[in-house]
Amino acid sequence: MSSDACLPVRPVATVENGIYRRPHWAWSGVRSIIRVYPSYRDAMEGLAEYTHLYVLFWFHRLETGARTTTRVHPMGRRELPLVGVFATHSPARPNPIGLTVCRLLEADDLALYVEDLDALHGTPVIDIKGYSGRDAPAGPGWYIRDPRPGSPANIP
16 A cells, blocks of 8 residues: 555544633543444444543544645743644644544443543544553653643553
Protein backbone atom coordinates (compact mmCIF):
# COMPACT_ATOMS: atom_id res chain seq x y z
CA MET A 1 0.00 0.00 0.00
CA SER A 2 1.40 3.40 -0.91
CA SER A 3 1.78 6.25 1.59
CA ASP A 4 -0.89 8.27 -0.25
CA ALA A 5 -3.49 5.48 -0.17
CA CYS A 6 -7.01 6.37 0.88
CA LEU A 7 -8.35 4.27 3.73
CA PRO A 8 -12.12 4.17 4.20
CA VAL A 9 -13.18 5.13 7.72
CA ARG A 10 -16.80 5.45 8.77
CA PRO A 11 -18.04 7.02 12.00
CA VAL A 12 -19.86 4.71 14.40
CA ALA A 13 -21.10 7.40 16.80
CA THR A 14 -21.09 11.11 17.66
CA VAL A 15 -20.04 12.93 20.84
CA GLU A 16 -22.49 15.18 22.72
CA ASN A 17 -21.26 17.38 25.58
CA GLY A 18 -22.02 21.02 24.75
CA ILE A 19 -18.31 21.90 24.46
CA TYR A 20 -17.60 23.54 21.09
CA ARG A 21 -14.09 24.89 21.72
CA ARG A 22 -11.08 23.28 23.35
CA PRO A 23 -11.32 24.25 27.00
CA HIS A 24 -8.58 26.09 28.89
CA TRP A 25 -8.99 23.64 31.76
CA ALA A 26 -8.21 19.93 31.76
CA TRP A 27 -10.82 17.52 30.41
CA SER A 28 -10.90 15.71 33.73
CA GLY A 29 -14.48 15.50 34.97
CA VAL A 30 -16.07 16.48 31.65
CA ARG A 31 -19.11 14.28 31.00
CA SER A 32 -20.17 13.34 27.51
CA ILE A 33 -22.65 11.10 25.77
CA ILE A 34 -21.47 8.96 22.89
CA ARG A 35 -24.50 8.43 20.63
CA VAL A 36 -23.91 5.17 18.78
CA TYR A 37 -25.58 4.85 15.37
CA PRO A 38 -28.41 2.28 15.25
CA SER A 39 -26.60 0.12 12.68
CA TYR A 40 -23.98 -0.62 15.39
CA ARG A 41 -26.43 -1.69 18.13
CA ASP A 42 -25.17 -5.30 18.08
CA ALA A 43 -21.56 -4.09 18.37
CA MET A 44 -22.36 -2.69 21.83
CA GLU A 45 -23.19 -6.08 23.33
CA GLY A 46 -20.93 -6.68 26.37
CA LEU A 47 -19.53 -3.13 26.45
CA ALA A 48 -21.44 -2.22 29.63
CA GLU A 49 -19.28 -4.70 31.57
CA TYR A 50 -16.24 -2.42 31.25
CA THR A 51 -15.38 0.43 33.60
CA HIS A 52 -13.30 2.29 30.96
CA LEU A 53 -13.26 2.55 27.19
CA TYR A 54 -10.80 3.38 24.45
CA VAL A 55 -12.47 5.91 22.18
CA LEU A 56 -10.96 6.71 18.79
CA PHE A 57 -12.30 9.83 17.15
CA TRP A 58 -11.73 12.13 14.19
CA PHE A 59 -10.47 15.67 14.81
CA HIS A 60 -13.10 16.98 12.40
CA ARG A 61 -12.36 20.68 13.03
CA LEU A 62 -8.61 20.43 12.51
CA GLU A 63 -7.43 22.84 9.83
CA THR A 64 -5.75 21.24 6.82
CA GLY A 65 -2.45 23.04 7.51
CA ALA A 66 -2.20 21.41 10.93
CA ARG A 67 -1.97 18.03 9.21
CA THR A 68 1.51 18.95 7.94
CA THR A 69 2.81 19.77 11.43
CA THR A 70 5.40 17.23 12.54
CA ARG A 71 6.84 18.80 15.73
CA VAL A 72 5.11 20.60 18.60
CA HIS A 73 5.65 21.77 22.15
CA PRO A 74 3.46 19.39 24.21
CA MET A 75 0.22 20.98 25.38
CA GLY A 76 1.32 24.19 23.59
CA ARG A 77 3.74 24.93 26.44
CA ARG A 78 6.98 26.44 25.12
CA GLU A 79 8.90 25.49 28.29
CA LEU A 80 8.47 21.84 27.31
CA PRO A 81 10.76 20.33 24.66
CA LEU A 82 9.91 20.45 20.97
CA VAL A 83 9.05 16.85 20.07
CA GLY A 84 7.48 14.91 17.20
CA VAL A 85 3.68 14.83 17.13
CA PHE A 86 3.72 11.04 17.50
CA ALA A 87 5.18 11.56 21.01
CA THR A 88 2.25 13.79 22.03
CA HIS A 89 -1.51 13.93 22.24
CA SER A 90 -1.61 17.02 20.01
CA PRO A 91 -4.53 17.18 17.58
CA ALA A 92 -2.08 18.51 14.94
CA ARG A 93 -0.99 15.31 13.21
CA PRO A 94 -0.88 13.74 9.73
CA ASN A 95 -4.07 11.74 10.34
CA PRO A 96 -6.43 13.61 12.66
CA ILE A 97 -7.26 10.62 14.86
CA GLY A 98 -7.67 11.08 18.60
CA LEU A 99 -7.45 8.32 21.19
CA THR A 100 -8.66 8.59 24.76
CA VAL A 101 -9.27 6.26 27.66
CA CYS A 102 -12.41 7.45 29.41
CA ARG A 103 -14.52 6.21 32.29
CA LEU A 104 -17.77 4.48 31.34
CA LEU A 105 -20.48 5.68 33.71
CA GLU A 106 -23.46 3.99 32.07
CA ALA A 107 -24.48 2.23 28.87
CA ASP A 108 -28.11 2.66 27.85
CA ASP A 109 -29.35 1.32 24.51
CA LEU A 110 -27.41 3.43 21.96
CA ALA A 111 -25.94 5.90 24.46
CA LEU A 112 -22.66 5.61 26.35
CA TYR A 113 -22.35 8.04 29.25
CA VAL A 114 -18.65 8.72 29.81
CA GLU A 115 -16.31 10.98 31.76
CA ASP A 116 -12.92 12.44 30.72
CA LEU A 117 -13.43 12.15 26.94
CA ASP A 118 -11.40 14.96 25.38
CA ALA A 119 -13.54 15.45 22.27
CA LEU A 120 -15.71 18.38 21.23
CA HIS A 121 -19.48 18.28 20.74
CA GLY A 122 -20.25 16.77 17.34
CA THR A 123 -16.96 14.88 17.07
CA PRO A 124 -17.27 11.73 14.95
CA VAL A 125 -16.28 8.57 16.85
CA ILE A 126 -14.57 6.05 14.57
CA ASP A 127 -14.18 3.16 17.02
CA ILE A 128 -14.85 2.11 20.62
CA LYS A 129 -13.05 -0.65 22.49
CA GLY A 130 -13.31 -1.96 26.02
CA TYR A 131 -10.24 -0.99 28.08
CA SER A 132 -8.78 -3.80 30.15
CA GLY A 133 -6.10 -1.82 31.97
CA ARG A 134 -3.38 -4.36 31.19
CA ASP A 135 -1.18 -1.64 29.67
CA ALA A 136 0.81 0.08 32.42
CA PRO A 137 1.01 3.86 32.03
CA ALA A 138 4.43 5.22 31.12
CA GLY A 139 5.77 8.27 29.38
CA PRO A 140 8.58 10.78 29.13
CA GLY A 141 9.56 12.92 32.10
CA TRP A 142 7.97 16.11 30.78
CA TYR A 143 4.65 14.28 30.58
CA ILE A 144 4.83 12.64 34.00
CA ARG A 145 6.02 15.84 35.71
CA ASP A 146 3.15 18.04 34.49
CA PRO A 147 2.13 19.84 37.71
CA ARG A 148 -1.16 21.29 36.45
CA PRO A 149 -4.37 20.10 38.13
CA GLY A 150 -6.10 17.56 35.93
CA SER A 151 -2.96 16.63 33.99
CA PRO A 152 -2.75 12.95 33.02
CA ALA A 153 -0.03 12.48 35.65
CA ASN A 154 -2.48 13.52 38.35
CA ILE A 155 -5.43 11.38 37.25
CA PRO A 156 -5.62 7.92 38.87
